[in-house]
Amino acid sequence: MTTRREWLLAAAGGWLAGLTGRGGLARAAASGTDVDPLATLPGKRPLIRHAFRPPNYETPLADLVPAFTRNDAFFVRYHLAVIPVVDPRTWRLQVGGPGARQPLVLSLPELKRGYPRVSLAAVNQCSGNRRGLFTPRVPGVQWGNGAMGNAEWRGVRLRDVLAKAGVGADAVEVAFNGADAPVLPATPDFLKSIPIERALDENTLIAFEMNGAPLPHWNGAPARLVVPGWTGTYWVKHLTEIRIETQPFQGFWMKSAYRIPTGVFPGARFLTQETPENTPITEMLVNSLITSHVPGARLARGAPAALAGKAWDGGSGIAAVEISTDGRRTWREATLGRDLGRFAWREFRLPVDTSSAGTREFAVRARGGNGAQQPDALIPNPGGYHDNIVQTLTLEVL
Amino acid sequence: MRRALALAAAGGALVAGAALAVGQGAAGQGGEESIVLKAAPGYDITAARCAICHSLDYIPANAPAMNRAGWDKTIQKMRKAYGAPITDEEAQQILEYLAGSYSGKS
Numbered sequence: 001m002t003t004r005r006e007w008l009l010a011a012a013g014g015w016l017a018g019l020t021g022r023g024g025l026a027r028a029a030a031s032g033t034d035v036d037p038l039a040t041l042p043g044k045r046p047l048i049r050h051a052f053r054p055p056n057y058e059t060p061l062a063d064l065v066p067a068f069t070r071n072d073a074f075f076v077r078y079h080l081a082v083i084p085v086v087d088p089r090t091w092r093l094q095v096g097g098p099g100a101r102q103p104l105v106l107s108l109p110e111l112k113r114g115y116p117r118v119s120l121a122a123v124n125q126c127s128g129n130r131r132g133l134f135t136p137r138v139p140g141v142q143w144g145n146g147a148m149g150n151a152e153w154r155g156v157r158l159r160d161v162l163a164k165a166g167v168g169a170d171a172v173e174v175a176f177n178g179a180d181a182p183v184l185p186a187t188p189d190f191l192k193s194i195p196i197e198r199a200l201d202e203n204t205l206i207a208f209e210m211n212g213a214p215l216p217h218w219n220g221a222p223a224r225l226v227v228p229g230w231t232g233t234y235w236v237k238h239l240t241e242i243r244i245e246t247q248p249f250q251g252f253w254m255k256s257a258y259r260i261p262t263g264v265f266p267g268a269r270f271l272t273q274e275t276p277e278n279t280p281i282t283e284m285l286v287n288s289l290i291t292s293h294v295p296g297a298r299l300a301r302g303a304p305a306a307l308a309g310k311a312w313d314g315g316s317g318i319a320a321v322e323i324s325t326d327g328r329r330t331w332r333e334a335t336l337g338r339d340l341g342r343f344a345w346r347e348f349r350l351p352v353d354t355s356s357a358g359t360r361e362f363a364v365r366a367r368g369g370n371g372a373q374q375p376d377a378l379i380p381n382p383g384g385y386h387d388n389i390v391q392t393l394t395l396e397v398l
Numbered sequence: 399m400r401r402a403l404a405l406a407a408a409g410g411a412l413v414a415g416a417a418l419a420v421g422q423g424a425a426g427q428g429g430e431e432s433i434v435l436k437a438a439p440g441y442d443i444t445a446a447r448c449a450i451c452h453s454l455d456y457i458p459a460n461a462p463a464m465n466r467a468g469w470d471k472t473i474q475k476m477r478k479a480y481g482a483p484i485t486d487e488e489a490q491q492i493l494e495y496l497a498g499s500y501s502g503k504s
Contacts, residue, residue: 042426052453079496081427083450137463137503139472183451186481216428252479 043216045072045280050141054078055218059146064310065291067340067347068121068150068211076218077126077147077232079145079190079253082181086238088214088222088379093206097175097243101166108222112208114164115156117298120203121344122228123150123312124235127258127281131384138384145289149207150310150345152228155207159200162244167200172272179238188252192234193245194227195270203228203315203343206239227353228343229283229315230268233258246274254280260381266372267314283314286374287388288321288348288366298396299360305352307334310345311366315344319371323350328376328390331365342369354397365390425459429456440495447492448476457500466497 025316039049039057047057055076088108095102105116106114141147162174175193182189198204200368205226208215214380215221220237220264227234267283272278288311299305311318317339322331337347352360365374374390430453435441448454464472473489473496476482484492 039429049455050459051455052433053427054452055427083427139463139468142459142462182480184481184483187451188480256479357447 041076041218043072044076044218045070047073047076048144048145048146050143054081054083056141057218059149061146061210061291061294064146064149064289067338068151071151071210071213071216074124074149074151074210074216075126075147075354077141078180080180080182080187084179084181084184084238085217086179086222091240093223093239094241095161095165095244097245099168099171099244099246101168102341104165105113106161108208111156111161111206111223115160116159117154117203119152119154119160120151120205121150121340122191122226123148123284123343123345124226124232124314125284127231127385129235130267130387133387134378134384136380136392138382140384147232147284150312150340151210153205153207154209154212154213155223155226157202157206158204158206158225158242159202161206161242161354162199165242165244167196167244168246170246171196171244172247173249173354175243175245175249175251176234176236176239177243178220178224178236179240189249190236190253191249192236193249193251193254193273194230194234195272196244198227198230198268199211213217229313231258231281231284233281258383258385260383260385264379264381265386269317281385282385284312285388286313286316286318286323286366286368286372288364289373290362290364290391290393292349293393293395295393296396298356298398299352301354301357301397303354305354306349307352307362307364307393308347311348312345313366313368313370313372315343316368316370316372318346318366319369320366320367321346321348322365323352324365325360326362327343328363334364350379352395352397357397360395361392362395363390363392409471428451438495438499440491440498443488444492444495447482447488451476451480451482457496461500461502463495463503465501465503466493468503469493469496469501 028373038046040046050056055078057076059073059075091108093106128140129143130149131138132144133138173193173195175191177191206223207226208223223239225236244272254273258281260281262279270280270282288309290309292308311321321334323334324331334350367373374388376390378389433454435454470493473492477484
């Protein structure tokens with residue numbers, strides 16, 4: 001630990017030296033940024049760049065059209081800028097903590113061969129997806145609609161690994177660390193926890209594959225946590241350590257970040273982390289996105305056309321997607337596509353009447369199997385989370 | 399791998415350690431030299447301190463959500479929650495720069 005600390009200090013000092021030597025990393029100019037936002041990270045197709053370092057890249061709308069989001073188009077989100085390229089041959093996963101009776105250390109082959117392998121399709125959506133669409137605006141990465149994607153995750157059940165380590169009766173949460181680290185030792189490392197019940201859920205995975213290929217570096221190689229139905233903040237990348245906790249985990253990223261007002265939003269409660277004021281964000285709320293058209297797109301009169309997109313929720317599954325063309329007075333049910341599983345998104349489609357020229361305004365709302373429906377109004381919250389309001393979009397038939 | 403890295407960094411000069419950190423820790427995160435911020439008093443200290451931990455595109459990206467109070471809160475968060483090495487005097491200079499050049503919230 002000491003050597004690592006020294007290295008980080010040296011690194012930080014180096015950054016400072018480099019900055020003064022080169023007069024800073026940025027040039028001062030009279031105007032604003034002229035950075036091209038569509039940019040390529042190594043191994044990725046062009047994505048919408050929100051930040052170079054730590055890297056935050058959003059998936060463009062066109063790449064949200066396929067049922068499964070390509071690995072090289074999947075969004076990238078980091079909090080901390082020290083992101084080592086993990087060597088899968090030397091990688092080890094430590095499983096322990098005060099609630100573990102027999103702590104263990106696993107290599108990647110041991111993880112892959114030691115437990116039944118399972119696959120599961122699930123949406124991974126950043127808690128802050130659509131923050132940039134908030135009114136009034138909220139600080140943070142100004143994501144549009146693309147801090148999300150759907151993939152088939154393959155790995156082993158977390159509960160099988162935990163069982164090997166022996167879960168004590170007094171376990172309350174399971175905490176996770178990844179290989180990514182802060183530049184400064186004073187910055188809290190990115191550690192997250194989930195309730196013990198969620199950790200023991202059969203659908204919570206330690207995944208090492210995504211859409212049939214090893215996890216891309218930027219999406220958590222060689223192994224990441226998959227918590228289907230819960231927002232991406234819990235899907236810890238580059239997993240290195242799993243701790244069975246007997247007390248509520250106290251880390252900054254649980255206690256002070258990713259929190260929503262208590263009792264305001266629907267979704268699973270994380271009681272061991274809840275206070276009267278606020279509580280951790282947990283499940284994704286029912287939501288939908290039109291992927292077939294951008295706002296203002298033009299359609300040829302008389303040509304067949306359809307409005308299509310994706311709908312998803314926190315794991316109850318999509319029951320219906322309804323579309324209104326008369327200012328939300330009446331609604332028609334869209335046709336749903338193939339059911340890829342309750343944690344995946346569901347495609348929807350509805351033909352558009354192009355028989356006459358004019359403006360068409362659409363409103364789309366999804367309903368989950370649990371009865372929850374997308375609301376009309378945004379619920380303001382300081383983190384800019386849970387924007388799942390009914391989407392409207394206007395098309396022009398010419 | 400990390401242990402080897404740490405030893406190499408400790409054995410080398412500070413600059414060598416920095417090169418290693420950029421090469422490894424920030425692998426593939428290059429290109430931020432292209433970011434252009436507004437020229438105004440306080441730019442140098444703002445760029446120097448903020449870029450220790452993150453690229454400077456976070457500043458214009460957040461401008462629409464920011465005013466003087468918002469920037470003040472953010473600077474204090476960076477110091478207290480994330481441990482950014484910023485003195486009181488520097489914080490004041492950074493606040494003047496950000497509030498003056500990147501307050502886009504109406």
